[in-house]
Amino acid sequence: MPESVLDALCSAINSHDPRQVAACFTADFNCERPLRPYEGFVGHDRVQENWTRIFAGISDLRAEILRHVRDGDEIWSEWEMRGTGPGGGTALLRGPVIVTAADGRIDWARFYLDPVTHRDETTITVSGVVAAPAEQVFAVLADPRRHRALDASGTIRHTEATGSLTAVGDTFIMAMHNDMNGDYVIENHVVVYEAGRAIGWAPAAPGQRPLGQRYTWCLTPLEDGSTEVTQTYDWSGITHPPALPHLPVRSADELTESIQRLKSVLT
Template identity: 40%
Template structure:
């Protein structure tokens, strides 16, 4: 049996996290409106519409990462908008670790998740430092930092 829509965004988010951690695909999909809109601003081609794609995505996540767990590190609810910071991790079937962190900004309507602006990304533990990242973005190499004379 699928749970009915909930009255508060906080309760809906708790139900979503519980469904993810229980790997309960039906309960997870029941948190989403049929016309759910996923916008992924950093990767626009990854956006999609519909709870059917939510089901497909999470079915593959549960299959490929059998020990997958999620937690909301922080959240701020304002009316029908829920700003959430997530950490999702586990181990793939091939033994590779998975760790993703980021923000999901949900729109809640009629007790269901109606949309999201999705900013969840794989964690890059061994990536470039800040100077290399700024150089990659700007094309300008780092100079010696200015001394703080205060």
Template identity: 40%
Template structure:
């Protein structure tokens, strides 16, 4: 399956959860895939077209091109090697408030457009369990 997602209700307001996602420097603290090691402070995502840079577990840097954005509700990006076109996979976070301090969080990895055959084994390793692990870690941070 080339689209994998996980959903969980989190006991925290959507804006608090969104801040943890939209600030790349916070992402390594909740990444359930073990892919991210660091990102410089000051790259807070604010709009479609923004690009933020992460260092991944291999030590390489990745540009992340924001392709969907709605403040407090939706953010999605396509990663690429620095200075290269995106190979076509996408990470998406959707937040739906279902109460003042309760949010339905959906995390999706979509690799239907992946064009780089070398990346397919890594794409296949991104299971629903790994996506849920990211939501669980994000929830632990947002609920404190």
């Protein structure tokens, strides 16, 4: 199926190997940048050069195809790419990409991807030190059955999980309750997984795409055997207008209290 060229490109970007990305394009690939025409080029060698530079600046970049549709020879798609920028903040790009393909590789594209801008802050980050090794801390965070003990918001009722998380793409169901929605269910998608170092998930309605917010925990081992724990709540991906006035749904105090509860669980 021609749409497989999009899947191949997405997988290549998420491999962080510029050679794999370049291999998704024909030798005479024609790239058009309608919003920045001077950035257009011809040739897959330029693809490898460009992505080498991108991965050097955003080493944890991850791409996702939000939707796509075919129109004759053209495949229209919407993309989101995010990672950690050189300054430590979230780098987020969104936009449509239109491609055609020949012999299983992309031979022409119009790229409209551009950085997302926000009027206000869209992340909250807190840190604390836990008197336990990083592997032990990670084991708690990777077990959804233990998340209710860490919940400072009081919204988690129970978790429908039988084991620990093992990779990006894993999902787990949580029964929730709050004053606005009453009882409801969310399906969390694992979006960050580095064993012993980092884990994060993005909530969604069951069977749907994540809503655009995510919770990420990063662990830094310290010389004395303890672990610096950094938790980030990021709602930069939410675009649904009715949801925007209610953001953020978590406070810095609640995130800090979650780390305190993590300390208690580990003692």
